Amino acid sequence: MILALDTETTGLPLWRAPSSDPAQPHIVQLAALLQSGPDAEAGSMNVIIRPDGYDTMPAEAFRTHGISYERAMDEGIPRADALDQFNALLEQAETLVAHNIDFDSRLMRIAYQRAEKAPSRENLPKFCTMAASLRIVNLPPTPKMLAAGFNKPKPPQLKECIAHFWGEELDGAHDALVDVRACARLYWHLQSLGVAA
Template sequence: MNESNTSAPPWYLGRLAGFDIESTGVSPVRDRIVTACVVQCGGGQPVASATWMADPGVEIPEQAAAVHGITTERARAEGRPAPEVVEQVVTALTATVAAGVPVVAMNAAYDLTMLDREARRHGVQPLTEVAGGDLRVVDPFVLDKHVDPYRSGRRTLTDLCRHYQVPLDGAHDAAADALAACRVAWRIASTHGEIGKATLDELHEMQVGWAREQAESLAKYFRNTPGKEDRAKSVRGDWPLIPQQRKEGQ
């Protein structure tokens, strides 16, 4: 871990790379990427956004299309082949990591796990293998639960934007969500010294521990709540990516 440099500006005042995926469903292991965005913002520079639409090669369920607005027909007509999209997204994120820019992703374990499985599915070298140990992730979901663990209500990106007074135009649009995640992370870091004053190395490691603790707390809640006991088995504390399991299907 790098030593803190008190003369360096806080990480949240530098460049941030928001990352978001809209997909065919809620499983990061089984479902597929439909749209993705990597948006660089902050650091006194203009916003630079790259977006992709993929033909996932499978039907997009109506429930998913109702959320992000991309039907199977549209994805087939306008989307690029999934392997091409996955490779370009990995390349874009690799470039941000190489530049020392943190990847900001709401509920990062979902998006990064899906990108990882899609890469393996399509013969693309996964981000974690390309970036190695240089990947630094900032997850507004983990940060919010750490700084305000007892707040009632949901904690979707829309909810966090409302709570932290961050504009969100077009929820469930990958570009809008990626930019909003950066803004929420900025809000949290600018008002909580433990987070804002940490180096990216320190913050990444702290989030690994916080995510594990949060998962353990959620699993305990499910185990102790009548009718929800079985949900405890599916709670994972892996962060920022769920390791691949041998039994996973492609």
């Protein structure tokens, strides 16, 4: 049983700072999908988390996911409630899946720390669909990567993987529910190809 997850956030994590640093970003939307096979959904969640610890939505974050501070205040649920929903799904999972799992895992650690909660299961095997598809999609390095001395394939965005494998556009990208469904689809496809994480 896999649990695919995706987060939309107020920004990028401060990788060198501890998860307890108040400057760390916040999760704005959390979606997760529990599946035992490509079309076998065992549970899901999709929530907006009410702002707690910030009072504006950074402009770049809003441009990315389209969730305003006002919408998050109106539609959001408390962080602790969102984590309780996630934990209920996590209890049934055997593998945690995400596209750029390091990013989503870090944001979840930050959220758990802020809520003074713990994951219902720890040390699950993780599968990163971005890392697993890197050499298959094989995108050229960006000029920024080359300038920094990295001459290896660019990590593919989820929408680039969908275009590569299915020739489709990912409509609604950066909505956590859309992204988590696409990520799960990609995971099962990579499994059918025998690709390891």
